Amino acid sequence: MALSNTQTATLETGSESKVAGHFKRNRFAYMCGAFALAVGAALRIYLDTMGFAVGTDYYSEEFQTYWMPLLYGEIIVLCSFTVILSVYFWMTRETDASSISKELELSRYWRLLGVFTVMGIWAGAIASNAVESDAAWHQVTIRDTDFTPTHIIIFYFALPFLTAMLIPAFIWTHTRIPAYMNKISLPFLAVVVGILMIMPNYGFNEWGHTFFYAEELFAAPIHWGFVFLGWSLFFLVPLAVQLFTNMGRLIAETTAEDYKQHSA
Amino acid sequence: MSQAQAEEVTEIEAKRRLLDIKSLDNPKALKLYRRFDGILILVLFTFLTLGIQIQFTLTAGDWDYWIDWRDRRWWPLISPFTLLLFIGAFTYGIWYRLRLPIIATAVTLLLCLVSWLSRYLNFVEFANFPMSFTFPSTYIGLAILLDCALAMTRSLVVSAMIGGGLFGALVYPLNWAFMAPYKVPVEFNGTLMSVADLMGYEYIRTTTPEYLRIIEESTLRTFGGSVTPLTAVFAGLCGIVIYAIFLYAGSWINGLDKYAKRIV
Numbered sequence: 001m002a003l004s005n006t007q008t009a010t011l012e013t014g015s016e017s018k019v020a021g022h023f024k025r026n027r028f029a030y031m032c033g034a035f036a037l038a039v040g041a042a043l044r045i046y047l048d049t050m051g052f053a054v055g056t057d058y059y060s061e062e063f064q065t066y067w068m069p070l071l072y073g074e075i076i077v078l079c080s081f082t083v084i085l086s087v088y089f090w091m092t093r094e095t096d097a098s099s100i101s102k103e104l105e106l107s108r109y110w111r112l113l114g115v116f117t118v119m120g121i122w123a124g125a126i127a128s129n130a131v132e133s134d135a136a137w138h139q140v141t142i143r144d145t146d147f148t149p150t151h152i153i154i155f156y157f158a159l160p161f162l163t164a165m166l167i168p169a170f171i172w173t174h175t176r177i178p179a180y181m182n183k184i185s186l187p188f189l190a191v192v193v194g195i196l197m198i199m200p201n202y203g204f205n206e207w208g209h210t211f212f213y214a215e216e217l218f219a220a221p222i223h224w225g226f227v228f229l230g231w232s233l234f235f236l237v238p239l240a241v242q243l244f245t246n247m248g249r250l251i252a253e254t255t256a257e258d259y260k261q262h263s264a
Numbered sequence: 265m266s267q268a269q270a271e272e273v274t275e276i277e278a279k280r281r282l283l284d285i286k287s288l289d290n291p292k293a294l295k296l297y298r299r300f301d302g303i304l305i306l307v308l309f310t311f312l313t314l315g316i317q318i319q320f321t322l323t324a325g326d327w328d329y330w331i332d333w334r335d336r337r338w339w340p341l342i343s344p345f346t347l348l349l350f351i352g353a354f355t356y357g358i359w360y361r362l363r364l365p366i367i368a369t370a371v372t373l374l375l376c377l378v379s380w381l382s383r384y385l386n387f388v389e390f391a392n393f394p395m396s397f398t399f400p401s402t403y404i405g406l407a408i409l410l411d412c413a414l415a416m417t418r419s420l421v422v423s424a425m426i427g428g429g430l431f432g433a434l435v436y437p438l439n440w441a442f443m444a445p446y447k448v449p450v451e452f453n454g455t456l457m458s459v460a461d462l463m464g465y466e467y468i469r470t471t472t473p474e475y476l477r478i479i480e481e482s483t484l485r486t487f488g489g490s491v492t493p494l495t496a497v498f499a500g501l502c503g504i505v506i507y508a509i510f511l512y513a514g515s516w517i518n519g520l521d522k523y524a525k526r527i528v
Contacts, residue, residue: 048390113303120310124378127310127317132382135325136391139469183523190520216470218325219342227322233315234514237357238521240304247300255293 029114033121040125043153046070047133051149058145067149074157078164085168093175100178106250108177109243115169122162130154138216146206155202163199166192179246187239194232201225312354313374317382319350320375326471328379328400329387331446332464335479336491339401340435341499347372347403348431348507351410356420356514365414368407368431376404397463405438406431424508432503433496 054062094100100108134150141148147156170192174180180188208222288294320328323346327339355367379400387398413427414420446460457465464475 044385051390113300113307116307117303120307123314124310127314127378128381129385131317131321132325132329132386133390135321135329136386136393139329139393139471140391142470180523183525184527186520186522186524187517189527214470215473217474218321218329218471219323219327223322227319230315230318231353233311234353234357234517235520236308236311237354237361237514238518240308241357241361241518241521244300244304248297251293251296251300252290255290255296 026110026114026117028111029117032114032118036118036122037125040122040129040158043157044129047149047153051137055149056141058147067147067152071147071152071156074152074160078157078160082164082167086171089168089171089175094181097178097181100176102250102254105178106247106254109247109250112169112173112177113243115165115172119162119165119169122158122165126154126158126162130158135216135218143209143213143216146209155199159195159198163192163196166195177246179242185239185242187235187237187242190232190235191239194229194235198226198229201229309370309374312371313378316347316350316371316375317378320346326474329383329398330464330469330471331397331399331443332458332460333475333479334401334439334443334460336436337495338478340492340495341432341502343401343403344406344432344435344499344503345506347375347407348428348503349510351407352424352507352510353514353517355414356511357518359414359420360515360518365411368410368427369404372403372407376400376402393467397467399442401435401439402442403431403435403438406434409434420511421508424504424511428504428507429500430503431507433500435499436492436496 050066054060054066057063130150130153134148134154137148137150170188173188174184204225205222320343324339324342327333327335327342333339351368351371354371355365358364358367383398383400384395387393388395409430410423410427413430414423417423417426443460446463447458449456450459450462451457452462452465464472469475
C-alpha cells in the first residue's frame, strides 16, 4: 500500500498546502554550511602558508605579527557570537507553548536539523583537516608555547566554534520547541557539556606538556581527557531518538489533513 | 494519576500510534520522513567521523601514523581495542532502535576515508612526510565480520563473542598485504633492519624517543615469530571484553533519552 502510493500519488506541495514550506530546501543549512566551509578553507590556507614560514618561534617578531592577532580575533569573534546569540535567544524566548501551531513546531525542527547539518559539516572539516595537523606539526617542531599555529586554529577556533554553535542551539531548542520547553533534554545537554569541557581539559593538557615539551606521543595518557569528552558524542543516538520520535509524530499529524483531502 | 486519567492517556497514545502507522501510506509524510533520514545520516556520520578521529588519534594514532610503529605486540592489540570501544557504544543504540547492523562498517569506513584525506593534507602536504611512510591501516574487513556476526545471529552477546574476537585477532593478517614490503630485511651500515626501520631512521621525529622505549623493547626482537599469534589471541580476548563492556555502556546511554525538570 505504502509503496504503490509513493509511486503513483502526486504530491500536493502547492502554496495552498499547510505544509508546503516543509518541502522547500533548507537554504539556511546550505548558506551557513558553505560559509563555514569557506572559513575553514581560509584558515587552512593560512596555516599552510604561514605555519612553518613564521610560526615556529613564539618569541619572534613575525609570530607576534602574523599569529597572535589571529588568536585575539578568534577569541573576540567566538565569545561575541556565543554570548550575543545566547542572550538574544533567551530574551526572545516563547512563553506560551500552546500558541505554537504544529506546522510552526515542525518547521522549527527542520531549522534545528539545519543547524545540526552545519555543525556536522564543521565536524567533518575538523576531522579531516584539523586533528592530525597538530599531530604532524608536533612531530617536526619543538613546542615553545601553548599558542602554536595549529593550536590557534584547532583549540582556539575549530573546536570552540562547535561549542559556540551548540550552546545557542541548545538554548534556542529549549525556548522554541514545545517538546523541550520547561525541561531539559539530557542527551542534548550531555553533547553540549562534553564538547564544552574540551576547553578546560585543554588547559590540563597544556599544563602537562610543560613537563615534556620536546617529545610528542599522541597516545599519551595526558591526551585521554579529550577521548573521554569525545564520548559525549555517544549521546547523539538518544538525541536522534528524541528528535525522530517527536518529528515522526508531527509529520504524521501535519500531513494527515492534506492527505485526507487529497484522498477524497 | 487517577485511573480515568491513565485511560485517557492510553487512548491518546493509541490514537497517535494509529496515526503514525497511517502516515506510512501518506506520500507527503513519506517524503518528509526520507528528508529527515537523509539529514540524520549526514549529521550522525559526520559526527561519527569526528568522534572516531579524536578517539583513534589520541589512543592508537602513533601506530597508525608511521609504518615503523606497526609492531607485532602493541599495534594489533591497541587498534582493535580502541575501535571496538567506540563501535560498541554506538552499535547498541542503532541496533536496539533501528535494527541496523552497520555501525562497525560505517565507523571503520569513515575512519579510512578521513585518515587517507588527513594523512595527505597534514603529513604529506603540510609536514612533508612521504605517503608511503604515513598511510593508514585498514580495519574495514574486520568490521564487516563484526556486523555480519550481528546480522546473522541477531544477538549482541553472540556477536560480541564471535565478531569481537575476530575483530581483535585478525588485524595483522588483514593488513599484511600492505605491510609486507616494509618488513623486507635490509643491511644498513652493517646492521640488519627492515625497510620500515630504515625509513624511521631517516625520518627522526619527536616521537622517536617513545619509539625506542615502546617498540624497540627487547622481547619484541628476541621472542621469535610467536609474538604475532600470541598477540592476536590476546587481542581477540580484549576485543570480546571491551566490546561487551561498551555495548553495556551503550545500553545505559540509550536509556537516557529522557528529559529532566532540573539538573541540580
